[in-house]
Amino acid sequence: MSELLDGLSWGLLVLGGFICVSGAIGMHRFPDFFSRMHAASVTDTLGGTLILLGLMLQIEGQYLVLVKLVLVLLFILITSPTGSHALAKAALHGGLRPKLGNKQDEQDADVLNNFGRQSSAFESEKDKE
Amino acid sequence: MKKNISLRYIISLIVVLSLIWIGNSGYFNGLLLSLGAVSVAFVVFMAYRLGIVDEESQPLSVSRRIIVYWLWLLKTLVQSNITVVKRIWQGPKAINPVVARIPTSQKTEMGQTIYANSITLTPGTTTLDIQGDTLIVYALSYDGIRYLQGGEMDRRVKRLEE
Amino acid sequence: MFLAAAIAILVAMALALLRAFMGPTLYDRILSVNVFGTKTVLFIAVLGFLMGRPEFLDIALVYALINFIAMIGVLRFFEYKQVDVVEKSADSKAATTKESEENL
Numbered sequence: 001m002s003e004l005l006d007g008l009s010w011g012l013l014v015l016g017g018f019i020c021v022s023g024a025i026g027m028h029r030f031p032d033f034f035s036r037m038h039a040a041s042v043t044d045t046l047g048g049t050l051i052l053l054g055l056m057l058q059i060e061g062q063y064l065v066l067v068k069l070v071l072v073l074l075f076i077l078i079t080s081p082t083g084s085h086a087l088a089k090a091a092l093h094g095g096l097r098p099k100l101g102n103k104q105d106e107q108d109a110d111v112l113n114n115f116g117r118q119s120s121a122f123e124s125e126k127d128k129e
Numbered sequence: 130m131k132k133n134i135s136l137r138y139i140i141s142l143i144v145v146l147s148l149i150w151i152g153n154s155g156y157f158n159g160l161l162l163s164l165g166a167v168s169v170a171f172v173v174f175m176a177y178r179l180g181i182v183d184e185e186s187q188p189l190s191v192s193r194r195i196i197v198y199w200l201w202l203l204k205t206l207v208q209s210n211i212t213v214v215k216r217i218w219q220g221p222k223a224i225n226p227v228v229a230r231i232p233t234s235q236k237t238e239m240g241q242t243i244y245a246n247s248i249t250l251t252p253g254t255t256t257l258d259i260q261g262d263t264l265i266v267y268a269l270s271y272d273g274i275r276y277l278q279g280g281e282m283d284r285r286v287k288r289l290e291e
Numbered sequence: 292m293f294l295a296a297a298i299a300i301l302v303a304m305a306l307a308l309l310r311a312f313m314g315p316t317l318y319d320r321i322l323s324v325n326v327f328g329t330k331t332v333l334f335i336a337v338l339g340f341l342m343g344r345p346e347f348l349d350i351a352l353v354y355a356l357i358n359f360i361a362m363i364g365v366l367r368f369f370e371y372k373q374v375d376v377v378e379k380s381a382d383s384k385a386a387t388t389k390e391s392e393e394n395l
Contacts, residue, residue: 010292013337017299019214020330024306026217027326033318034255035224036310038213038269040326042252043303046210051296051333055340067152068348072336072355076329079359081249083325086363088257088267090370091318098267100226153349 009057016050023047033091034098037084044080049073138182141189142173188239194289201285205251209273213252216269228257229274231264234287244286248277293341300337304330321365328358 019042026039052073059065150165176182216223231248235241245256245264254273258265268274277283304327311323332355339347 013292013296014299017296019210020303020333021299021306022214022217024303024310024326026213027310027323028306029217029221030224031221032226033316033322034267035226035269036319037255037322038252039217040322041250041255042210042213042217043326044329045206045250045252047303048329048333051300051337054296055336058340059345062345064152064155065345065348068345068352069336071149071152072332072348072352075352075355075359076332077250079355080329081246083359083362084249084255085246086366087318087322087325088255090321090366091316092257093370094318096316096318098226098228100228153352 005057009054012050012054012057016047016054019043019047019050032099033096034088037088041080041084044076048076052076135177135182137189138184138187139173139177141187142176142182143169145187146172184239198285198289202247202250205282209251209253212272213269224269225271227268227271227274229266229268231266231274231277233262233264234283235290237290240286240290243289244283247282247286293337297334297337297341300330300334304334317369321362321369325358325362328354328362332358 023039023043026042027036030036030039052069056066056069059069146169147165150169154161154165156162173182176186233241233244235244241259241264245259248254248256248264248266253270254266254268254277256264257267266274266277268277307323307326307330311320311327314320332351335347335351335354339345339351
């Protein structure tokens with residue numbers, strides 16, 4: 001039984017580590033700020049959850065440690081969307097606009113193809129980076 | 130009348146804070162318990178003076194179905210995480226960012242907040258803004274928008290309000 | 292096995308720090324610092340188990356709290372510091388101002 005738990009915990013830790021590294025790599029591969037934010041939220045939500053779950057299987061009867069791990073996990077899960085939203089809002093407020101893909105669905109009325117973009121001068125400014 | 134309502138929130142705040150204290154300290158001797166009691170009393174007093182002991186900070190009226198919703202959200206979270214990790218390894222060509230309006234059907238602000246935060250929590254979609262009843266959502270690809278337009282999450286959040 | 296997780300988290304932290312140095316916009320930097328902070332919380336937790344001292348979790352908890360509040364504070368500061376710059380001029384000019392501010 002204990003070996004099974006150990007193996008499960010090992011798997012969770014390795015998977016969590018892999019997802020953390022993936023998210024960090026995504027922060028370098030994605031082209032603009034808004035897509036990088038998604039890469040960051042991958043590591044925040046699933047990577048953190050998996051690593052903390054892996055640690056929870058290693059408590060060896062110290063329930064105080066379990067309580068603290070649960071608190072850390074809850075805190076990360078609650079603050080992560082709040083932080084992302086504040087960041088996206090501040091970036092929009094500061095004049096940053098998402099770089100949109102080119103093959104948008106034209107017939108969908110809800111898709112905003114020119115979101116927040118009046119001057120095309122800004123586009124070239126951002127491409128320069 | 131108003132005092133009765135806020136008493137409920139004060140009691141729930143005291144219970145939550147005491148549980149956090151006990152969970153973090155783990156000692157049950159007289160000194161530390163009394164220090165905890167003083168801390169809890171101080172925090173409740175400050176919160177009361179700030180006027181934040183209300184429905185907004187402690188949504189007691191959200192139904193018990195929130196547990197089921199959390200489990201469902203966890204499942205969605207894992208699925209969308211896998212998609213985003215795949216896109217990261219496929220490189221920048223795999224993404225095709227879209228901004229779209231998503232209508233909401235929630236009546237209360239609490240419901241809208243839960244919906245918008247759930248959208249942000251699942252990787253691949255982020256709420257940028259709320260304009261009245263519609264959310265402005267940024268997604269890594271059109272699939273994310275199509276999933277939200279399918280309205281499963283919307284319906285589940287709406288059921289929480291009842 | 293804790294070592295493997297710790298190394299993975301360290302690599303992620305290094306990449307996040309690299310992104311914070313590279314920029315290019317202010318918000319990229321804030322995002323990377325936030326990711327770095329979350330990774331630090333995880334790293335402290337894993338380190339506690341690695342060294343057999345789970346008491347480190349108290350520090351992780353406090354770090355999580357500070358990280359979130361610091362990020363909101365920094366965002367508030369930059370959001371309202373730049374608000375009149377954006378409103379006065381065209382988008383492109385605001386972007387240039389921001390670029391030059393960062394280069395200081």
